[in-house]
Amino acid sequence: MSEKFDAIIVGAGPGGCAAAYSLAKMGFNVLIVERGKYPGAKNVMGGRMYAHALNRLIPEFWKEAPVERMVTREKLTLLCNKASVTIDFQDEELLVPPNSFTLLRAKFDQWFANRVVEAGATLVSNIKVDDLLWKEKQVAGIVAGTDKIEANMVIAADGAVSLISEKAGLKRFEVKQFALGMKEIIELPEKTIEDRFNLSGGEGAAQLFVGQCTKEIPGGGFVYTNRTSLSVGIVVYIDRLIEKKIDSHEILREFNQNPAVAKLIEGGKILEYSAHVIPETSRSGLFTDGMLVVGDAGGLVVNSGITLRGMDMAIASGAAAAEAVKNAIEKNDFSKECLSYYEDLLKNDFVLKDITTFKKAPEFLQNERLYTLYPEIACRLFHRLASVEGPKRRAFDELLEETKGNKMKMILDMIKGMRSI
Numbered sequence: 395m396s397e398k399f400d401a402i403i404v405g406a407g408p409g410g411c412a413a414a415y416s417l418a419k420m421g422f423n424v425l426i427v428e429r430g431k432y433p434g435a436k437n438v439m440g441g442r443m444y445a446h447a448l449n450r451l452i453p454e455f456w457k458e459a460p461v462e463r464m465v466t467r468e469k470l471t472l473l474c475n476k477a478s479v480t481i482d483f484q485d486e487e488l489l490v491p492p493n494s495f496t497l498l499r500a501k502f503d504q505w506f507a508n509r510v511v512e513a514g515a516t517l518v519s520n521i522k523v524d525d526l527l528w529k530e531k532q533v534a535g536i537v538a539g540t541d542k543i544e545a546n547m548v549i550a551a552d553g554a555v556s557l558i559s560e561k562a563g564l565k566r567f568e569v570k571q572f573a574l575g576m577k578e579i580i581e582l583p584e585k586t587i588e589d590r591f592n593l594s595g596g597e598g599a600a601q602l603f604v605g606q607c608t609k610e611i612p613g614g615g616f617v618y619t620n621r622t623s624l625s626v627g628i629v630v631y632i633d634r635l636i637e638k639k640i641d642s643h644e645i646l647r648e649f650n651q652n653p654a655v656a657k658l659i660e661g662g663k664i665l666e667y668s669a670h671v672i673p674e675t676s677r678s679g680l681f682t683d684g685m686l687v688v689g690d691a692g693g694l695v696v697n698s699g700i701t702l703r704g705m706d707m708a709i710a711s712g713a714a715a716a717e718a719v720k721n722a723i724e725k726n727d728f729s730k731e732c733l734s735y736y737e738d739l740l741k742n743d744f745v746l747k748d749i750t751t752f753k754k755a756p757e758f759l760q761n762e763r764l765y766t767l768y769p770e771i772a773c774r775l776f777h778r779l780a781s782v783e784g785p786k787r788r789a790f791d792e793l794l795e796e797t798k799g800n801k802m803k804m805i806l807d808m809i810k811g812m813r814s815i
């Protein structure tokens with residue numbers, strides 16, 4: 395390819411597609427390069443996307459996108475070996491406009507990439523970008539195999555381990571900054587899913603699990619309902635996994651065997667297994683001369699313990715990157731000074747605001763008591779309240795009994811929690 399592009403985007407995940415879509419709509423000459431056989435072929439995700447960012451880009455996208463179910467039921471389960479306590483939350487106000495959808499990335503990414511091509515961008519799949527082209531000290535294109543392709547701007551949207559930001563000197567891979575996500579897609583009949591999760595047509599559930607499911611390693615489990623399958627998985631901090639010498643497959647197997655999970659997936663057939671890293675605290679530089687970084691590549695992920703958000707962050711940062719490229723092209727200035735406009739856009743939008751708000755969350759979520767002591771207290775307390783054998787005590791007295799010896803720790807953890815999540 396001898397043509398020079400206005401922008402080359404590396405990676406056709408949600409971040410790359412959002413950037414390419416926005417730039418193509420603005421009329422720029424855009425190339426998007428994806429190493430997978432097709433967009434989505436290599437992508438793993440728990441299965442729930444918060445809708446707001448894509449809704450800004452493609453209003454009411456759910457009417458045409460291959461989403462699985464609109465999440466109408468949120469559940470949080472505190473898990474012990476033989477008992478569990480579940481909060482089941484429903485709110486009609488979260489349905490209009492829809493708050494979140496479950497989806498399968500292989501289908502969703504292909505749909506989004508098709509929209510990118512329809513908007514006028516050129517998509518090349520099955521090609522891995524190996525390196526950056528430089529002109530003096532400015533990024534000036536990409537190298538893929540023996541091909542060298544020039545562009546005014548490069549956008550790194552190549553995911554959590556971003557080779558491209560590393561090549562630009564914006565990132566260094568450190569294991570302790572990453573969590574590991576493992577996921578199975580388990581096929582079940584539509585009716586079985588709706589019966590088990592108390593749903594009717596099109597409705598979906600998102601259920602998070604904390605406690606006896608990660609072998610005391612900070613993290614949690616999830617089950618999301620798709621139309622005819624469940625996305626079932628675990629997210630744990632990698633360094634703790636290595637430290638405790640625990641096999642990640644074993645954690646997922648035990649999670650699936652816990653009675654509270656086993657009855658949800660019973661009779662299902664595993665269609666797919668995948669694992670991927672999540673850049674929970676791996677922030678990288680977001681711009682340099684001739685280049686911007688979006689989505690996971692820039693560490694733009696927020697895990698507040700209740701919500702894990704990477705897709706909406708990737709889409710919003712991709713759209714902001716497109717605005718910054720437009721501004722740079724109009725000024726014919728691709729210096730990092732001019733491109734710092736990208737960071738300003740992210741600071742004024744939810745992306746960097748939310749990252750700042752939840753910056754202490756990863757540290758708080760490392761507290762082992764959240765995964766051991768507190769689920770156990772909750773399960774034992776409900777056991778005491780539910781069981782009838784001999785004289786009963788009032789609920790408050792049972793609570794005092796259960797928390798005996800732990801009150802100070804609980805108060806301090808609560809204060810820390812209020813400041814972090």
Ligand SMILES: Cc1cc2nc3c(=O)[nH]c(=O)nc-3n(C[C@H](O)[C@H](O)[C@H](O)COP(=O)(O)OP(=O)(O)OC[C@H]3O[C@@H](n4cnc5c(N)ncnc54)[C@H](O)[C@@H]3O)c2cc1C
Pocket residue numbers: 404405406407408409410427428429430433434436437438439440441442443444521522523524551552553554557574575576577627628629669670671672688689690691695702703704705706708
């Ligand atoms: C188990 C798990 C559960 C998750 N659950 C959720 C969830 O429920 N909700 C949520 O919002 N987020 C979730 N996330 C996070 C979410 O998946 C990511 O934040 C999101 O996919 C980031 O999008 P992205 O476009 O930045 O990167 P990616 O989706 O990773 O896309 C990067 C793309 O770049 C391509 N690529 C990489 N290197 C190259 C190269 N050198 N050349 C060409 N192409 C390249 C890849 O093939 C890929 O298509 C989860 C993640 C995991 C692992």
